Amino acid sequence: MRKLPILKSLHLFEAVSEFPSFSRAAERLNMTTGAVSYQMRLLEDWFGRRLFVRHSSGVRLTSDGEQLKRSCASAFTMLEKGCYELRRRHAGRSVVVGGSTTFLSHGLLPRIGRFRQLYPDVDLLFETEDDLDALVVGALDVLFIGGRLKSLPIREVHASNEMIGPVCAPAMLEAIKNPKDIRSISLLHEADRLDAWSEWASAAAICLQGSRKVVFDSFSLVMEAAKSGLGAAISSQILVRSNLEKEELVAPFGFVPVNRSIYMFVNEHARNDAAVKQFEHWALSEIMRRDHQPSPFEAPIRQIKQVA
Template sequence: MPTLRALLSFETVAGFSSFSKAAQSIGMTHGAISHQMRALEEWLGQPLFERHSGGVRLTRNGERLKQVCKDTFAALEEGCRQIREDQAAQRLSIGCSTTFLAQWLLPRFETFVQQHPALAVCFQTRANFDALLDGTVDVLILSGQPRASVGGVTVTHLASERIGPVCAPGWPDPPGRPDRMLDLPLLHASSKLNAWSEWGEAHGIGLDVSGGAVFESLTLSVEAAKGALGFAIAPEFLVRSELEKGTLIAPLGFHPVDRETWIYTRDPVRQPSNVTPFVTWLLEAERNAQDRSGGDLPAPEKTSGPISAS
């Protein structure tokens, strides 16, 4: 067979009807492309071009080869595209906070992996909304108020937030009333420094939040609470697995706050096929966890439309 490079060069010459213009477009010299076309004609045993003062025109066999090249290169391009898309369908990139990853997702993720063993999963803990819009991540999980609804992104409700103090199960004389927290060591997460004040105001007590250790993330403050260094303030759904295992207790229960956790995905036509199964698994995992804890999970809320990237 002629080389692929020679056939690509031939298709370029056929498109320009000029050796010089074709050579310039693909970064070759006129002499080099002329040599390739002579070698191709010798291999075929048929002339492909009729030379004239204004350039070249294709012979009948040249027209036949041009169509063959056009069809073949189109098939190659489509086949390569499908292979790339098939590979992309076996990958899933998830954007979420370190706390959500450590406290909620990883303790449950084995069940999803068992259902999709061939899927390569990437976690990005610093992903922002732009990463979802440009395709860097396929699923973005954020806590707070939902983004303003606009086209191109689907928003699905995952969990409502209730916060409360948690501590090690061996803590001596755990508090039985909110005002008992006034004299206990409080642990803070730098990402939610107002959480203790928010909880205190909800219970009508003025907590002194100026003291106590501050940790880089909620996960670290929870680990410190497990180590009996004090009380962390945490959302129930993020520490539920610790409560179920008995490594933490919540002596005062949890109080609802005006925050929710949302799942953001691109519209179905712009997302890999594995996104829908993952979102379905997220919702089922949270519902099962709510059922085990005796809570009521509201029906999933979903909206679609443009979402502001700010």
């Protein structure tokens, strides 16, 4: 019988150690500050030494606390990997796919029926997860991330330049004959991406000063507003491809490249699995491909490539 502190306490310690105070940790972990403090005190009593230095503005780890944090990270990572490897061994033909809620909802799921037609015996599991650590430990087989990554910790990665542009309901084409006409209609913004229109305007060399702004708290609401004819929205091409095909939206001026990419990572331990290979190859041709829609502003961009 192993003589260790309660596993739950060690797991909680690892989480709490990321915060500058017990109150901040408690808020994020949906616990009371008193409960967090009590659990950490019990752990310190078990070790017979202080793991935290308490001060007026919060807490910080002692040298012993830092050592325990490293040990927890190593042990939990190893345990996590082992659990996911065991689960995969008995998972049959399945693929666990991760990405942001927006990407899964608008970029992937509208097209996933095509994959199911090709490979009806492959089970797909979707996780709203965009953390590379989840891929490394095996919680995910495939992970999609958008943005600018300073470094690529995983050797095998597929990348496609992101393209953005205005989209609107087909009925609005009468009001916007050229890019400058955009200023005459409402510009729909996502609260988390208030710079999207400015980014497009800069790439397209268009001045948007004086335009009307309407802000929504999610990308889904922005798209619904655009489809309803309330204005025009800026979107990544990959997220509205299905809407364009269904003619729910139009992209009157095409899409321009920006300094971001869509990345698709594949777990190194799963990449030789037949089902994962099938999903990877399908996603490269169906999701990560670049559309060649004409745009008066379009500049050459790099094609989908694999970064070694």
